[in-house]
Amino acid sequence: MALSTSSNFAKPDDAFRAIVEAHRGLTDAQSADLDAALVLVLANHIGDLDVLREAIALAKRRTLDASQQQQQQQQ
Amino acid sequence: MASANTAQAKTQFGYRRHPDQERSGANVAQHPVVVVGAGPVGLSLAIDLAQRGQRVVLLDDADRIGEGSRAICFSKRSLEFWDRLGVGDRMVEKGVVWSVGKIFHGASQLYQFNLLPEEGHKRPAFINLQQFYAEAYLVDRVEQLPDIDLRWRNKVIALESRNDGVALTIATPEGSYQVHASFVVACDGARSSLRQMVGAEFAGQVFEDQFLIADVKMTAAFPTERWFWFDPPFHAGRSALLHKQPDDIWRIDLQLNPDADPIAEKQPENVRPRIERMLGHDKFEFEWISLYKFQCRRMAKFIHGRVIFAGDSAHQVSPFGARGANSGLEDAENLAWKLDRVLRRLSPEALLESYHIERSAAADENIRESTRSTDFMAPVTKQEARLRQAVLSLAKDTEFGKRMVNGGRLSVPSVYDTPLSSGDRDNWRGGPRPGASMLDAPVTEQGGGSSYLTEVFIRQGTRFTLLEFGNGAAVDVPEGVGSIRVGAEGGLVDTQGLAGKRYDAEPGTAYLLRPDGYVAARFRNAARPALDAALARAAGLS
Numbered sequence: 001m002a003l004s005t006s007s008n009f010a011k012p013d014d015a016f017r018a019i020v021e022a023h024r025g026l027t028d029a030q031s032a033d034l035d036a037a038l039v040l041v042l043a044n045h046i047g048d049l050d051v052l053r054e055a056i057a058l059a060k061r062r063t064l065d066a067s068q069q070q071q072q073q074q075q
Numbered sequence: 076m077a078s079a080n081t082a083q084a085k086t087q088f089g090y091r092r093h094p095d096q097e098r099s100g101a102n103v104a105q106h107p108v109v110v111v112g113a114g115p116v117g118l119s120l121a122i123d124l125a126q127r128g129q130r131v132v133l134l135d136d137a138d139r140i141g142e143g144s145r146a147i148c149f150s151k152r153s154l155e156f157w158d159r160l161g162v163g164d165r166m167v168e169k170g171v172v173w174s175v176g177k178i179f180h181g182a183s184q185l186y187q188f189n190l191l192p193e194e195g196h197k198r199p200a201f202i203n204l205q206q207f208y209a210e211a212y213l214v215d216r217v218e219q220l221p222d223i224d225l226r227w228r229n230k231v232i233a234l235e236s237r238n239d240g241v242a243l244t245i246a247t248p249e250g251s252y253q254v255h256a257s258f259v260v261a262c263d264g265a266r267s268s269l270r271q272m273v274g275a276e277f278a279g280q281v282f283e284d285q286f287l288i289a290d291v292k293m294t295a296a297f298p299t300e301r302w303f304w305f306d307p308p309f310h311a312g313r314s315a316l317l318h319k320q321p322d323d324i325w326r327i328d329l330q331l332n333p334d335a336d337p338i339a340e341k342q343p344e345n346v347r348p349r350i351e352r353m354l355g356h357d358k359f360e361f362e363w364i365s366l367y368k369f370q371c372r373r374m375a376k377f378i379h380g381r382v383i384f385a386g387d388s389a390h391q392v393s394p395f396g397a398r399g400a401n402s403g404l405e406d407a408e409n410l411a412w413k414l415d416r417v418l419r420r421l422s423p424e425a426l427l428e429s430y431h432i433e434r435s436a437a438a439d440e441n442i443r444e445s446t447r448s449t450d451f452m453a454p455v456t457k458q459e460a461r462l463r464q465a466v467l468s469l470a471k472d473t474e475f476g477k478r479m480v481n482g483g484r485l486s487v488p489s490v491y492d493t494p495l496s497s498g499d500r501d502n503w504r505g506g507p508r509p510g511a512s513m514l515d516a517p518v519t520e521q522g523g524g525s526s527y528l529t530e531v532f533i534r535q536g537t538r539f540t541l542l543e544f545g546n547g548a549a550v551d552v553p554e555g556v557g558s559i560r561v562g563a564e565g566g567l568v569d570t571q572g573l574a575g576k577r578y579d580a581e582p583g584t585a586y587l588l589r590p591d592g593y594v595a596a597r598f599r600n601a602a603r604p605a606l607d608a609a610l611a612r613a614a615g616l617s
């Protein structure tokens with residue numbers, strides 16, 4: 001199974017909101033802890049190492065893009 | 076500043092003394108309905124009621140139409156309502172038609188959406204039209220209707236609820252007078268004085284971010300689309316919106332920092348450089364500049380005895396999503412037919428409770444959607460900002476990311492979960508379910524003329540109407556119920572097959588439409604007992 005990046009939620013706003021609200025009232029450190037746990041829970045639910053590796057690659061590429069952009073802006 | 080562009084529409088009106096002002100004590104005038112506030116909602120409500128044969132007194136504390144473009148996006152649903160009021164063509168002729176929106180992040184486009192990708196609808200997804208034009212056209216229509224008594228510079232200063240109605244004290248330039256009304260509808264805006272008079276709370280969420288609206292006049296070749304930027308190069312770190320209005324006016328919305336000084340930000344010399352950066356030139360003039368913060372809130376109950384609240388007086392939303400004026404107009408169309416039935420004693424007063432049920436749920440939906448958009452544009456916490464950043468960066472390459480980007484979810488009619496609906500008993504694969512609004516479709520009339528279902532519904536009198544698809548004999552509809560037949564002998568022809576498709580129709584399929592065009596019930600084979608029961612339920616009789 002390949003990583004699905006099509007939109008899978010009937011109402012994507014509901015999903016985004018649920019995640020945002022889970023973080024409401026938390027400190028930054030608590031938020032980071034929550035995200036770490038959330039990632040492991042969801043990874044286990046997916047239960048497919050290939051999909052997980054693809055997901056990691058996609059997320060990493062994104063953060064690399066962002067840091068490159070920032071460097072360009074600073075130059 | 077707006078006056079230069081309203082030359083073709085009358086905006087100044089005179090106070091005139093009314094014979095009601097000579098009456099006092101036991102002799103005060105009795106009216107079935109007094110509508111307070113001649114904005115888009117109050118005017119539309121008064122017209123709908125008058126077209127249904129009610130006499131309406133419409134009061135406004137000013138004597139002119141408000142300045143500034145204010146609400147500019149009017150939805151398909153609002154246009155269909157205005158068609159019924161006889162003003163739709165004028166609005167659309169003047170308005171700027173659009174259906175495509177584009178979302179940008181930085182300098183690059185993330186995606187675009189089309190709010191009405193299919194053909195075969197009489198009205199477009201949206202028009203942009205300055206609110207003062209909409210109001211002026213509605214006033215012109217009011218003046219054609221002798222049953223509406225529009226009184227400028229009549230300000231309600233006191234209200235006393237009674238069992239059989241409401242006593243109003245009204246101040247005018249020539250002193251105050253009283254009238255008695257069986258029902259009062261308060262369409263007097265977000266700062267409603269009637270809401271204060273009934274002592275109702277108006278609680279909700281206050282947003283700290285400030286937004287600057289600038290209407291600028293220029294000739295530009297931008298397409299007539301809604302453009303929204305996250306973090307644009309000309310306004311780093313914030314959001315911006317560009318939208319076209321008639322008369323070469325462009326609406327620009329800029330999100331400011333929460334701590335921005337409102338007085339300084341509003342000065343044209345401070346606004347000008349921002350807009351120059353955005354447009355890349357200085358060939359524009361300011362038409363209107365306004366700075367706002369907003370709240371999302373609603374009244375707990377839209378009905379207080381015989382005082383009913385509609386539009387901004389009952390609910391306020393953030394402006395991203397065109398849910399303010401459009402939801403107020405939906406309030407008006409929802410209320411008009413119910414109030415008419417109650418005044419005629421065709422339905423019990425309890426029917427009005429469905430107005431509160433349906434429209435307060437719609438207000439909750441509008442508040443939820445617009446709050447989410449606002450939160451996405453102006454993240455509250457650091458983590459929320461991170462999540463948004465993640466969505467925006469994922470949106471470049473992934474479908475799911477695009478769908479999560481929230482640059483405003485634009486107004487669509489609510490689907491009502493309401494006691495007036497009769498639930499489905501048959502099997503349906505599509506089509507509008509009970510509680511949803513009717514869908515438009517092109518049809519051909521006997522004799523070859525082309526028309527639309529929404530037009531035929533108007534010609535049926537905007538009353539309870541059975542929309543039938545099919546063969547064989549017509550269902551024998553109850554007295555007073557309109558009938559539209561598609562695909563039957565002597566009926567409308569579904570030339571393109573779109574009506575049948577949109578209503579998931581088979582021969583014999585029938586939809587019972589309410590007077591506001593919402594579906595009350597639907598049947599694969601309409602038989603009189605089931606139809607009568609659905610009709611009674613939809614009229615609040617069972």
